[in-house]
Structures are given as C-alpha cells and as structure tokens.
Amino acid sequence: MSAIETSPVPIELAMNTASSGPDPVGQASLAEEALRRLNRAVAVYSRDGAVQFSNGAFDALLRQPAFASGLAALFERTLALHSVRSEDTPLSLGERRVYQIETVPLSHGVLVTASDVSAEMAERKRVNDEARTDPLTGLGNRLLLREQLAELMSDLTLHPSAAAVLTIDLDRFKAVNDTLGHPVGDALLRVVADRIRSQLGRGDVVARLGGDEFAILQVDPQQPKAAESLAARLVDLLGRSYIVDGNLLNIGASVGVALLPGDCADGDQILKYADLALYRAKSAGRGTYRFFEMAMDEEMQARHTMEIDLRRALALREFSLVYQPQVNLDTSRITGFEALLRWHRAGGATVAPSDFIPLAEEIGLINPIGEWVIRNACREAAGWSEPLTIAVNVSASQFASATLIGTVVSALAESGLAPERLELEITESVLMDDTQSVIDILHSLRQLGVRVSMDDFGTGYSSLSYLRRFPFDKIKIDQSFIRGHEAEGPGGSAIVQAIAALGRSLGMTTTAEGVETEQQLSRVAAYGCTDVQGFLFSRPLPPEKIADVILNNRAQPSEPPRKTNDTQGGDSL
C-alpha cells in the first residue's frame, strides 16, 4: 500500500472529529487542496497518457527534461502493466537526485507518484561499499575480491581475456607490531596499501584479506608478462624502507601469482593456487615472487595425504625402531645402540624420518611420536643381556613442550632401565631458541642420571658456547665430515681433529658418524675420535637381531662385529 493511498484517511478522521457531519463537496475540495500542497509529486494520467491532474511538486519535476524523458520511457515500458514500481530502476536526475516512481491504476486513469529516494540510494550505496571495504586501509576486502573474481569468471567464458591473481604477504611485519605496537603496525599497513595502489592499472582490484595479506586481481591481456612485472615491482617497492610515525621500518614482501584462465577457472581455486605460489616464495627465502605450477598443487596434495596418514600411524602401529651399534675404538666393543625410527606407511612404503619428522613437528605430532620412541627404546634396551646404552633422538619441539622430563621419568620407571643407560641425542637446533630453559631441562635430565650428547655436530652454527654452557657426555661428529670427497680433503681432517681434541679436553666422548670404509675408520682413529658408528660395523638392525649381536660382542672381545645383516639405510630420527 503506497503512502498516497493512506494519506486521505487521517484527513477524513480529523474532519469527522472537527465538524458536525459529512460534507462531500467540502471534503473533495479539501482533499484536492491537500494533494496540491503535498510535498510528494502526485499526478493522475489518463489511459492514453495525458495529464489530468498534477500537483505543484509534480509540475516542478516535469520541468526537468531528464525527469520528463525518463518518465516517458518508463511509461512506454510499463504503462500497459497493471501496476508498476520503479524500485529496481529508479529514475536518476543528474548526479545526485534519484526518484522512485509508483503507478496505481484508478477507475479512469493511472495515479502516478514520484518520491525522492536520493538519500536512501546514497545510504544503500554507502552500506554496500562499506561491506566491501577494508576499514583500515580503504582497500577492498575479501568479499569485494570474490565478487569481482566471480564476475570476471562469468565474463571470461564470453570474452576470453587474461588475468592474474597475485597474493602478497609481508615479511617481518609481526616484529613491527610486536616491538612498536599496533598503532605503528596499522599505520604501516596504510602506507603499504598506498604503495600497492600506486602500482595498479585501471580495472585492477586490490583487497586486504586480513592481517598483512593482500590480493590483487590484475586484468591485462599481456599475461604472464604483466603479472611478472607487477610482482617484481611490488617485491622491490614494498621491500624499500618506510618512515612511519618517526620510525624507520624495514619489512619485505613475498608474492604468489596464479593465472586466469590458464591455471584454472574457479575463483576460490585460483586464490588457493596463488597462495601456494606465495608459500613457495616464502620458503625460497622471502622477498621474492613465484608463479603457481601444477606440481605445487600435487606436492601439497601429497603432503595433505601424508598428514592424514601420519595422524593415524601411531594408532595403526606403523612405527618401528631399528638399532645401530656404536663401537668404542679402544676396546673394539659395542658400547650401545642408537634407536632410529621407521614409518611403514600403509601401502608398503617405508618413509625415512627426514621425510616425515618436519611434518610431524609442524602439525604437532612430534610429542606423541617422540614419547613412543623413548618408551619403546627403553623397554627394548631393558631386555638386553648386557647393560649397553640406548641413544634416542629428541627434537627441539619436544624440549619446548613441558612434558619431556615426565616422559623420561615414566619410561625409565616403566621399563626398569637404569637412567645412565639412556642417552638423549640433541642437535644444536634444540639450543638455538630459548637456550636457558633448554639448559635447565638438560640439567634436570642429567640429575636423573640420563646422559646427553650433542648430535650432528659441525652442521649448524657449531657454536662452542653451547659446549661450554652444558657439559655434554658425547659429541657426535656429523657424517659429512667423515665420508665423501670434501671430508677426505685437508679441511675435513682438520675439523675432525679439532673436534676430537676439543672433546678430549672437555672430557667428552667423540663419536664419528657414518664410517663406511676401513680407510675412514683408520683416519678417524688417527684423529683421536673415541667412538664410531656406521655401515662398516653395522646397518641399523631390527630388535630381534640385537640379542645375537650382543652375544657375539661378548664372545669376541678383540674384534668389533663387522657387517651384520641389513635393514634399511637412512639416518637419525
């Protein structure tokens, strides 16, 4: 029901209460006067389109040519209809005024009203824009990007043209937020947004997807050249220093690029592809750009499947431990074994730790897996006929979770293994973050009687301060210094000698890893290493073979066991 139909009613009521009785003539003239004076534009047209009645507001509108012609066009289209509202196609006059026309059929003609909806239209547009704008930077948001992508996709089927989606992620932005606070971080994001904007062509769409992530939809027939040049410009420009609120800031940007319709023709998928390429740019050292390649998706899918398999591997009992002997050079006898993890993945493949441990760390599975390793290794070693040591690899994430000490205590108690027979092998990476809390944990472990060795020494920073901060029982020299072309040169020898001398002075055992030939053995012995481990003596062995090896070790005290039966190669956990 329109406003014009309701308006006479209150007038009538007012008259009824004010006068003694109905007066049809008076009422009609009063109604006419009310219509004439009404602010809203009102007119009655005959069926053939002639104006039969119009009020002042309507006449004023009709004097505007744009309104008159707009109305005429609307009539041509719609007057034949029973009743029409121009809600969906409001008549615009000039820049700012918008009118909504309504028609109501009368017994002899058509009632036409026009109301000024400029304010509502402006408000609607404002709300619409606001819903598609990132309030911080004034760029578009995810909704805008998705709509524009969808529109482009439907266009692409009609007019094949090239476009690219670029996703941008800032490097080191979090550090700015953390050290200088969110107001500076926010101000920086605004300057970043300006710099991005300054690189765009007409028709390009840019959105902030959240945090320090941005995306650009670039429409340009010269793909992939245009996207490549934009990506290179963005990496350069966003990586230049900023001055924000009196602070000199240095951040970088990584960019991923996916092409439309080359790479795919689906809006969500293309964003995912650009993100995969971005992920590559970041792992390639940041401050660079990468184009999406199908192989990236395949690798990601493979990683995803591996994640699913890895999550259930413990429950499905797919892990096993193999044990590699460690031999003392003076006595030529086995002093202990290093427990190495194997994953027998459904489908038959055996996965090396280097292929799944990083993933396990990333998805938070390293602690349950690490705990399983410690418990099983202790249980196995407790069953040996000789009190040999059992070395277990412990990763940095296990040190970060507060449960390591508890796990060790309970594994020792449960298995009955003497604490001094358990040797935890850690790499330098364990000591790199939050060193003091790690040193504290190491001391607690030491107080339990557990031994601690430094694994893969020589491959990381090889910081000597680590050796000073904690009295390790053993240094294991990485196999890259023992075998291979470089190791056998003068540089390799000097390093092994130096580490061995260092170990001797600090009272630590030095184990040479990866010894494969007699020649390598005599060399590391000459350099002063005290212990060795490697294929020359034995590959890692399944638990059922250990009993014989230990027996043999006891029977032939002067001869180290050589070349025992094989299992897989590979290395530490």
Place this chain on the structure above:
Amino acid sequence: MTRPLYRLVYYSRNRIAGAPGDVAQTVQGILRASQRNNFEVGVTGALLFNAGIFAQVLEGRQDSISATFERIQRDPRHGDVHVLGFEQTSAPSFPNWSMAYLGRSREAENLFGSIAADSGFRPDSLESERIFRIMREIALEEESAAA
C-alpha cells in the same frame, strides 16, 4: 614550542638507463622537481649523484620528511635504497638546498658539472662536512662499481 627537526640520510642506486645525454636530462628533471617539492614542504638538504648513485640528505619536520621519503621510495628511477641515518637534530646542517655531481668520469663531469655549479653545493657546518665526506666516499665507490 617548535616541532623537532629530523635528518634523513640515504643513498640509492641510479637506475636511469640510456645515453649519458639522456641521463643528464632525466637527472636535471629530477633535480628541478625535487627542489620545487622540497621547498613547498619546507625540506632542505643536499643531493649528490653520479652515474652510479644518488646520495641525499633531507632535513625538515617529521611529517614532511615522511612524505618526501615516501615519494622518493616510489620512484622507479632508483633502487636499493639504503638509509644511513634517521634522527632528530637541533639545527639543519644544510639550511639551503644544495646538490652536486660527484664523480671522476670526465665525460659525466662535462654533462653534470653545470648542475653542481648552478646549485652551489656548500656543506657549511662540521656535521654537514662529515655527512658530505661519507656520501662522497660512497658516491665514488658506487661510480666505479657501476662503470
């Protein structure tokens, strides 16, 4: 109370490609534009350049320096911008805008020498001399690197 004065010192690699004559013309244009822009926002300083680098000191209010630096950063005609200093200062070291060509190349000297003469580059305090010395060394190193 007056707002504090800041000094920014940076150098960047010259990315203008082309024959020496074209480069000279582009550099002239950059110099004129920067002189005009900097005057408008009350920024003074010094600019040294040769075929290898631009080295610039900017002195002014924080917001003017920020805005000027941001404009400079967006200029594709140079890259590898290294900021050597950004700090508050009690008085400007280069109260008058100065610029100079600084290089050993005779050919470039002929092309750019007049720009320097026009602007009358003159470091006129101890601090400005120190900055000038550093920038001069960088400029000469970078020129030989670019050659």
